[in-house]
Amino acid sequence: MQDGILIGEGVILDARPASFATRGLGALIDVAVTVVLLIAVSLAVTGTAARLTEQWTSSLSIAVLVVLLVGLPTAVETLTRGRSLGKLACGLRVVRDDGGPVTFRHALIRALVGFFEIWLSFGSVAVITSLANSRGKRLGDLLAGTYAVRVRGGRGWEQPLVMVPGLAAWAAAADIRRLPDGLALQVRQVLDRAPRLAPASRARLTDELAARVEGYVAPGPPPGTSAESFLHAVLHERRDRELVRGRADRERATAQAAALHRLPYAVPDPRD
Known part of the structure; x- marks a missing residue:
């Protein structure tokens, strides 16, 4: 890692x-x-x-x-x-x-x-x-x-992140803390390889990772949620939150840049 x-x-x-x-x-x-x-x-x-x-x-x-x-x-x-x-x-x-x-x-x-x-x-x-x-x-x-x-010739992810419909409301309200360095990548790699793993290995790996990730999520997933669905939901929600945060940061930077280039208060601006 x-x-x-x-x-x-x-x-x-x-x-x-x-x-x-x-x-x-x-x-x-x-x-x-x-x-x-x-x-x-x-x-x-x-x-x-x-x-x-x-x-x-x-x-x-x-x-x-x-x-x-x-x-x-x-x-x-x-x-x-x-x-x-x-x-x-x-x-x-x-x-x-x-x-x-x-x-x-x-x-x-x-x-x-x-x-x-x-x-x-x-x-x-x-x-x-x-x-x-x-x-x-x-x-x-x-x-x-x-x-x-x-940066050329690298393989992208084969399996997309999927939010189970029954977990969308829980994930949106959950407090998802910062995961330790490398844990998010481990989870993403396992989810990407999951369809090619033997059922026993797939269940064991997802259970182990879900147990590690659950300590950074509150409240926990609804009862009966599978480990794999839980991991998909957490990474899916983290990605969406990062996208929203990134857009907000870009909009804030654009607004600040525009404000810096405007004339001082009470001075007429030809652009207006």
């Missing part, structure tokens, strides 16, 4: 860190693209250098290196939320440790450290650090609090 991505309410998404081979291939593509850009820009600078002094030529060369090796990766990862050309080709994305999208700060730290661990050390520092970390983090990831996950 430690490899999952933790999001709100302790729900862990089943997104595993990308393999070393996939990360390496994506890095090679990015390096190749950067080298091609360096060669193209160097040729252009060479044609211009003949008309510049030696001092200006050196300054221009340093500026080109900074832009291509630090500025460009930072801008690409910020604008694409962690997907460079190599990562896009390999189906990867860089995310924060909590599963959220990377920001300018994360991308800048990765690019700055990457200049030393990838370019100056010819990738040796990045390879050693990545092999020694359980999530395959290079040094830049350790400092930025990020890592690469595979």
Whole structure:
């Protein structure tokens, strides 16, 4: 469970860190693209250098290196939320440790450290650090609090969550506390595999999980509710509550943004 991505309410998404081979291939593509850009820009600078002094030529060369090796990766990862050309080709994305999208700060730290661990050390520092970390983090990831996950080719849930009609009213009024990290994922995985399990194993697993989940739900389900129906109802209700909370947060943020851009009180607003 430690490899999952933790999001709100302790729900862990089943997104595993990308393999070393996939990360390496994506890095090679990015390096190749950067080298091609360096060669193209160097040729252009060479044609211009003949008309510049030696001092200006050196300054221009340093500026080109900074832009291509630090500025460009930072801008690409910020604008694409962690997907460079190599990562896009390999189906990867860089995310924060909590599963959220990377920001300018994360991308800048990765690019700055990457200049030393990838370019100056010819990738040796990045390879050693990545092999020694359980999530395959290079040094830049350790400092930025990020890592690469595979976002293409993953299997989605086969079995949808179902709310038994007789449990809808109970679930809507129940107090469902935050579940421990990983428990929601365990329940979702078992429910997804339930039709393929042997009846005895299916009953045993759902009974064990229902006993663990029931301690976080008050009041308990109506008498006679099966363990599997109870688990479906709890996850279904938690998902709906998260969706409602998310919509409310977005609407509140939109309203606050609109208020911030309005003129002060008593000053006529042309938009009105």
